[in-house]
Amino acid sequence: MRSLNNILELSVEEIDELIKTALDIIENPGSYSEICKGKKLATLFFEPSTRTRLSFEAAMMELGGNVLGFSEATSSSASKGESVADTSRVVSCYADIIAMRHPKEGAPYVASLNATVPVINAGDGGHNHPTQTLADLLTIYRERGSLNNMTVGFCGDLKFGRTVHSLIQALSRYTGIKVVLISPEELKLPSYVKKDTLSANNIPYEQTTDLESSISQLDILYMTRVQKERFFNEEDYLRLKDSYILDPDKLVTAKKDLVIMHPLPRVNEISVAIDADPRAHYFDQVLNGKYMRMALILMLLGLKREV
Amino acid sequence: MRVDGIQNGIVIDHITAGKGMKIYDLLGLKDKEYSVALMINVVSNKMGRKDIIKIDSVMPIDYDVIGYVDPGATVNTIKDGKLVDKAALKLPKKLVNVIRCKNPRCISSQEQELDQIFKLTDEGQQIYRCIYCETAAKQ
Numbered sequence: 500m501r502s503l504n505n506i507l508e509l510s511v512e513e514i515d516e517l518i519k520t521a522l523d524i525i526e527n528p529g530s531y532s533e534i535c536k537g538k539k540l541a542t543l544f545f546e547p548s549t550r551t552r553l554s555f556e557a558a559m560m561e562l563g564g565n566v567l568g569f570s571e572a573t574s575s576s577a578s579k580g581e582s583v584a585d586t587s588r589v590v591s592c593y594a595d596i597i598a599m600r601h602p603k604e605g606a607p608y609v610a611s612l613n614a615t616v617p618v619i620n621a622g623d624g625g626h627n628h629p630t631q632t633l634a635d636l637l638t639i640y641r642e643r644g645s646l647n648n649m650t651v652g653f654c655g656d657l658k659f660g661r662t663v664h665s666l667i668q669a670l671s672r673y674t675g676i677k678v679v680l681i682s683p684e685e686l687k688l689p690s691y692v693k694k695d696t697l698s699a700n701n702i703p704y705e706q707t708t709d710l711e712s713s714i715s716q717l718d719i720l721y722m723t724r725v726q727k728e729r730f731f732n733e734e735d736y737l738r739l740k741d742s743y744i745l746d747p748d749k750l751v752t753a754k755k756d757l758v759i760m761h762p763l764p765r766v767n768e769i770s771v772a773i774d775a776d777p778r779a780h781y782f783d784q785v786l787n788g789k790y791m792r793m794a795l796i797l798m799l800l801g802l803k804r805e806v
Numbered sequence: 807m808r809v810d811g812i813q814n815g816i817v818i819d820h821i822t823a824g825k826g827m828k829i830y831d832l833l834g835l836k837d838k839e840y841s842v843a844l845m846i847n848v849v850s851n852k853m854g855r856k857d858i859i860k861i862d863s864v865m866p867i868d869y870d871v872i873g874y875v876d877p878g879a880t881v882n883t884i885k886d887g888k889l890v891d892k893a894a895l896k897l898p899k900k901l902v903n904v905i906r907c908k909n910p911r912c913i914s915s916q917e918q919e920l921d922q923i924f925k926l927t928d929e930g931q932q933i934y935r936c937i938y939c940e941t942a943a944k945q
Binding site: 582583584601602603604605606608609623624625626691 | 912917936939941
């Protein structure tokens with residue numbers, strides 16, 4: 500039985516396979532509409548995340564399966580002190596697959612060690628969020644036709660931004676990748692990510708605090724929100740939250756085929772004036788996330804469309 | 807300074823000077839009933855200075871603890887005054903309940919019944935990471 504905690508648990512070939520399945524789902528949705536009939540997905544969300552939970556639930560429903568679960572810890576047995584291990588054992592009796600969101604890092608891994616059904620990490624604190632990375636990879640693939648040969652800019656909170664760390668890890672396995680890291684000094688990419696991922700894979704990268712001067716070289720611009728919940732100190736959050744705001748003026752020198760991405764939700768880091776720009780793809784990521792979650796559920800349940 | 811030899815017990819020798827106290831603490835030797843000698847900064851021909859721990863009992867030893875702190879140390883088992891075993895140590899691949907994860911966001915900080923497990927992820931740099939949150943342990 501297989502679970503997914505970290506994007507690197509999937510080989511490049513498996514990611515290719517997931518992308519292929521997702522593209523097939525997009526082309527032939529009717530062929531998948533009953534493939535999970537009789538199967539149940541449990542969404543165990545120990546912290547609220549409406550969009551991720553709805554994406555998993557929509558994914559399972561579009562595969563013909565059913566969903567059950569809870570959307571915050573107060574409505575689960577965790578509020579009575581039950582451990583993650585026990586919760587996952589119990590839920591394994593009700594569901595065929597589990598998607599777990601938890602504020603504590605490593606909680607879905609603990610669940611995967613104890614559950615008797617596959618567990619998908621739907622985000623654990625500032626640690627991993629592999630299905631967001633799958634959404635990002637499908638978005639890049641659909642816009643560029645490849646995951647190789649591009650300059651990718653990451654902008655905003657690169658310190659606590661788990662989506663950034665995971666996407667950098669995932670892209671480090673492809674060829675011709677260059678990375679530009681744009682952040683305030685206090686929110687720079689942690690040195691272990693630079694050392695263990697970028698340097699270890701010979702990925703050229705540069706660090707800057709200036710978005711405007713580096714935007715012209717980018718093929719992908721991955722914006723992130725400065726997340727209030729990752730700070731212990733509100734003063735630091737207030738000081739840094741408006742560090743980078745992408746507006747039409749900053750896009751003047753950008754490439755015509757730049758792909759602007761954001762894991763959402765955004766606060767104010769991308770001006771709404773950019774939403775109509777054809778280079779804005781953050782709402783496509785949402786849709787692509789659902790398709791990749793569908794493909795992942797099928798992979799972990801060992802189901803394939805009969806051709 | 808001299809400490810007498812032991813008839814039945816364990817000598818942890820060739821400990822890098824300064825690491826003896828950490829091994830003493832992690833092995834929980836202060837809570838044992840038998841005699842224990844911790845010698846610090848002993849003159850050594852090979853090492854210049856070293857630490858030595860002598861334990862007056864053939865107690866079960868967690869070799870992983872010693873290997874984690876100082877893989878260059880040796881563990882000698884003495885029975886009836888004779889050396890019966892001399893073990894060279896190496897960095898253990900896994901540490902179970904030897905060190906604690908310091909990341910306040912780690913699930914192991916919330917669920918106290920979870921074993922504290924670290925895996926060796928970089929042998930050259932001697933880096934151990936928590937298996938739950940992947941935070942590196944500080945040596």
